[in-house]
Amino acid sequence: MRSKLAPFALVVVAAVGIGLTGCSTGTDTGGTTKTTTITFGNWRTEDAKLWENDVIPAFEKTHPGIKVVYRATDTNDYNAAIQSQVDSGTGPDVIMCRPFDVNRAWIDKGYFDDLKSLKSISNFTPTALAAWQGSNGDPYCVPIASVLAGFYYNKAIFKELGLTPPTTMAEFTALLQKIKDNGKYTPLALGSADGWQLAYNVLDSIGPNYWGGEDGRLGLIDGTKKLTDPQFVASIQAVSDLKPFLPKGYQSLKYEDMMQLFTLGKAAILPDGSWDVTAATATGLDVGAFAPPVVNAGDQRYLQEMPDQGVGLNSKSKNKAASKVFLDWLGTTDFQQVYVNKVPGFFSMGTTPVTYDNKLAQDFADLKKGAKLTPRLALDRLSAGKPPLDDDTWAVLQTVFNDGVTPAAASAKLQKDLDSWYKPTK
Numbered sequence: 001m002r003s004k005l006a007p008f009a010l011v012v013v014a015a016v017g018i019g020l021t022g023c024s025t026g027t028d029t030g031g032t033t034k035t036t037t038i039t040f041g042n043w044r045t046e047d048a049k050l051w052e053n054d055v056i057p058a059f060e061k062t063h064p065g066i067k068v069v070y071r072a073t074d075t076n077d078y079n080a081a082i083q084s085q086v087d088s089g090t091g092p093d094v095i096m097c098r099p100f101d102v103n104r105a106w107i108d109k110g111y112f113d114d115l116k117s118l119k120s121i122s123n124f125t126p127t128a129l130a131a132w133q134g135s136n137g138d139p140y141c142v143p144i145a146s147v148l149a150g151f152y153y154n155k156a157i158f159k160e161l162g163l164t165p166p167t168t169m170a171e172f173t174a175l176l177q178k179i180k181d182n183g184k185y186t187p188l189a190l191g192s193a194d195g196w197q198l199a200y201n202v203l204d205s206i207g208p209n210y211w212g213g214e215d216g217r218l219g220l221i222d223g224t225k226k227l228t229d230p231q232f233v234a235s236i237q238a239v240s241d242l243k244p245f246l247p248k249g250y251q252s253l254k255y256e257d258m259m260q261l262f263t264l265g266k267a268a269i270l271p272d273g274s275w276d277v278t279a280a281t282a283t284g285l286d287v288g289a290f291a292p293p294v295v296n297a298g299d300q301r302y303l304q305e306m307p308d309q310g311v312g313l314n315s316k317s318k319n320k321a322a323s324k325v326f327l328d329w330l331g332t333t334d335f336q337q338v339y340v341n342k343v344p345g346f347f348s349m350g351t352t353p354v355t356y357d358n359k360l361a362q363d364f365a366d367l368k369k370g371a372k373l374t375p376r377l378a379l380d381r382l383s384a385g386k387p388p389l390d391d392d393t394w395a396v397l398q399t400v401f402n403d404g405v406t407p408a409a410a411s412a413k414l415q416k417d418l419d420s421w422y423k424p425t426k
Helices: 015-022 045-062 075-088 101-108 119-123 126-132 155-161 169-182 195-206 214-222 230-240 255-263 274-280 320-330 333-342 359-366 389-402 407-419
Strands: 027-029 033-042 066-072 094-097 141-154 186-188 267-273 287-290 301-314 371-374
Touching: 033 075, 033 301, 033 320, 045 066, 045 333, 066 320, 075 101, 094 320, 119 320, 126 141, 126 301, 141 155, 141 195, 141 274, 141 320, 141 333, 141 359, 155 169, 155 267, 155 287, 169 186, 169 267, 195 230, 195 267, 195 301, 195 389, 214 371, 230 389, 230 407, 255 267, 255 274, 267 274, 274 359, 287 359, 301 320, 320 333, 389 407
Parallel strands: 033 066, 033 094, 186 267, 301 371
Antiparallel strands: 027 033, 094 301, 141 267, 141 287, 141 301
């Protein structure tokens, strides 16, 4: 379940089908131009038309000697399918990379060639590349897109109640209380039936403003920080403090229910990821986005930017030269500008700014201004063993919401479980 970066509805493409086209050979088209066909293995079937109608034709127009075939596998089957295909030598030429621990394991198994000589790698910061680095620090995947986390809000409700987006946690609490006192709307469309939602879109959203973003995350990795430190306990306390503002029966409220509550205009605020930009506005609501509030006025603001998609080179590909040309193009602003506007709520990770046609997507992108970016807390190294901190956090947060477990006790359990297998990098 740690691969759940955003809710996907995918269609399975048989692994055998991918394997048959994985390592294709060049063909002669029209007797003049030799064309090399490469396959792109990934989990995003919902993007098939985008790639086949917009992205791939744009690439092939300027690279007539290369044909790209888009192939996808259901996200729940993807990891096992890719491993089987690469191990058997039938994998796709270029492979969409999982971030952090899963991908590092694949790199260690020799599934990818490093891309340190690829020209477009210089278009990304070390932070953007970190999710797909090997143990040696070399880049193995070209970053394609990230997702952000924050709070959607119903502008009509805010106008009706005379509210403005909060910038501090005290202002946030006061705003939620004002909505609750009015009695007309649920302050926060949030439930605890899905533990991943509590972790990714609540704790990993407001938490970095408590633990200092990368300072806290990297501190857990190198052992200089503990989940029992005051800043981590305080972050779970802040999450727990939201309970009075949740709808009745929130314990059984699932992610889809939360979105429905918000889009039907019954809740004022929804904590969620940017990937739901389209879903949040599907009923015609005028929706805005605000950043996770800081603890105190004047504090440095942190924002979750989660690396979602990268693409790497299959070490067993028979078409490496053509594959590198395609990978190099994926690292350009030309590709990024097309992709982010066809998939609103996914964001370029390149250093050159791009513009977003979707107003709400642009609002989300603007939350980056003045913020220090940080990925989700538990996915880098801390979830490579058992119990993985990521899954453990989902379950422990549910006990805080559903069973009355205190933040201090929750933090203690998480640290104890992590200590049972994890050895800091220092």
